[in-house]
Amino acid sequence: MNATGPYHPAGGLWLGLVIVAIILAIVAGNTLVIVAITRTPQLQTTTNIFITSLAFADLIVGGLVVPLAATFVVTGNWQLNKLACELWTSLDVLCVTASIETLCAVAVDRYVAITQPLRHHVVLSKRRARLAVCAVWAVAALISFVPIMNRYYRVRDRADREAWACYGNATCCDFITNSSYAVVSSVVSFYIPLGVMIFVYARVLLIASRQQQAIKRERLRFQKNKGRHSGDGCNGDRSHCEAPSVLGQASECGPAWLTAMREQRALTTVGIIMGSFTLFWLPFFVANVANVCGRRASYELFTALNWLGYANSGLNPIVYCRSPEFRTAFRTLLNRPPPCPRINHLYKGLQVHCPRLVNKVERGRAETSGALRWSWEGDPTAGPPKSNCSVRLDGVSEFQSQERKTSK
Incomplete structure (x- = not known):
């Protein structure tokens, strides 16, 4: 053969x-x-x-x-x-x-x-x-x-x-x-x-x-x-x-x-x-x-x-x-940083679906370090300015750390 x-x-x-x-x-x-x-x-x-x-x-x-x-x-x-x-x-x-x-x-x-x-x-x-x-x-x-x-x-x-x-x-x-x-x-x-x-x-x-x-x-x-409880002293801002x-x-x-x-x-x-x-x-x-x-x-x-x-x-x-x-x-x-638009999408999704948690994270960050200052007009759930990607990354990382603490 x-x-x-x-x-x-x-x-x-x-x-x-x-x-x-x-x-x-x-x-x-x-x-x-x-x-x-x-x-x-x-x-x-x-x-x-x-x-x-x-x-x-x-x-x-x-x-x-x-x-x-x-x-x-x-x-x-x-x-x-x-x-x-x-x-x-x-x-x-x-x-x-x-x-x-x-x-x-x-x-x-x-x-x-x-x-x-x-x-x-x-x-x-x-x-x-x-x-x-x-x-x-x-x-x-x-x-x-x-x-x-x-x-x-x-x-x-x-x-x-x-x-x-x-x-x-x-x-x-x-x-x-x-x-x-x-x-x-x-x-x-x-x-x-x-x-x-x-x-x-x-x-x-x-x-x-x-x-x-x-x-x-x-x-x-x-x-x-x-x-x-939405009408009890909120004045339209549910974050408080x-x-x-x-x-x-x-x-x-x-x-x-x-x-x-x-x-x-x-x-x-x-x-x-x-x-x-x-x-x-x-x-x-x-x-x-x-x-x-x-x-x-x-x-x-x-x-x-x-x-x-x-x-x-x-x-x-x-x-x-x-x-x-x-x-x-x-x-x-692979030395490829995560794209900012996906981070923005995540943060905006959290603003819409989980406003209490995001606002809690923002208030805690502002009270401890004073480094986080959002400035936007109109609806408080509209999110930060689109040009400020670095601030939003900090916000998401803060949320992720909060998530890890709560899971523990």
């Missing part, structure tokens, strides 16, 4: 160029995520310990697994020896298993954050999160390196000519497994973590939905109380009206409202990451288990499904850009 051509059809140069673009996107994106979390104190949270683990697994995929897979796909032959083939296969299974189990840990982390928000940092501290990450990688190593390097995955029946032809040919690196290993590895590496992840995340969404409804009811009740409220629970933009906004955004981001991972890897694991039924997928189909999973490693950094904290950290690392 070597004398007549490559073991598998060669992909060609154009496919190689596409793969190079995929490799660059995976490596650059996940390196940026890891550096951003490492160098930004605000991003060094318990959840982001798991995100760092996930980015590290994706970085290994982009830096080691995909380049070697590319040589196999482009040339049609495995260019190294059989030992290197088994090491590469073990690394591939290791990263996929670590990724799905890390996402399972993220789902549990979000569940604790929603159900026990005040004890979240105690129940799931950073130390315990790091231990959980170590456990995830240990389990992934046991399901990948141990059976593959000892060749427990190989088909024992020599009547399977396709499998034994590949085992005996140095230019073939197809991962043809026996039924036992296909079932056990798929269940441990994918299906059990996926089931736990779906169950926990469904519970998280249900609880978060109930909390959102409770906060909305409290906001409506607060606004009704505020309306009753201090309507009674239970601000930890019911105010317009109190700690409960701010925490709910952050949790909702975090849940949406985590949901997208989990959904995309499931969508990209589920076809591969379905095909892997289908081998047990004697319906072995063709080389072309199996390779296409495997590369669909590889593409997911470059998608996660794009999903993280939904987070304002990650966007700010990325811009800082």
Whole structure:
């Protein structure tokens, strides 16, 4: 077979160029995520310990697994020896298993954050999160390196000519497994973590939905109380009206409202990451288990499904850009300051929807330092002059610090 051509059809140069673009996107994106979390104190949270683990697994995929897979796909032959083939296969299974189990840990982390928000940092501290990450990688190593390097995955029946032809040919690196290993590895590496992840995340969404409804009811009740007091000595300026409220629970933009906004955004981001991972890897694991039924997928189909999973490693950094904290950290690392118009839009939105909180921040800043002086005419909720971007940046940073204090 070597004398007549490559073991598998060669992909060609154009496919190689596409793969190079995929490799660059995976490596650059996940390196940026890891550096951003490492160098930004605000991003060094318990959840982001798991995100760092996930980015590290994706970085290994982009830096080691995909380049070697590319040589196999482009040339049609495995260019190294059989030992290197088994090491590469073990690394591939290791990263996929670590990724799905890390996402399972993220789902549990979000569940604790929603159900026990005040004890979240105690129940799931950073130390315990790091231990959980170590456990995830240990389990992934046991399901990948141990059976593959000892060749427990190989088909024992020599009547399977396709499998034994590949085992005996140095230019073939197809991962043809026996039924036992296909079932056990798929269940441990994918299906059990996926089931736990779906169950926990469904519970998280249900609880978060109930909390959102409770906060909305409290906001409506607060606004009704505020309306009753609107004519008592305000003279049209509501910034001086201090309507009674239970601000930890019911105010317009109190700690409960701010925490709910952050949790909702975090849940949406985590949901997208989990959904995309499931969508990209589920076809591969379905095909892997289908081998047990004697319906072995063709080389072309199996390779296409495997590369669909590889593409997911470059998608996660794009999903993280939904987070304002990650966007700010990325811009800082790339020496691109945040655009002033978006800051203006944020501040004006706060003026419209949360006037009491913004006015409280402004009065506190003026009383302590005397540095903040707004001067505008007409409606007091119209905001500062458009030309004074630096002052508005100070106002927003003050609001963000206020938000962090209230969340603590």
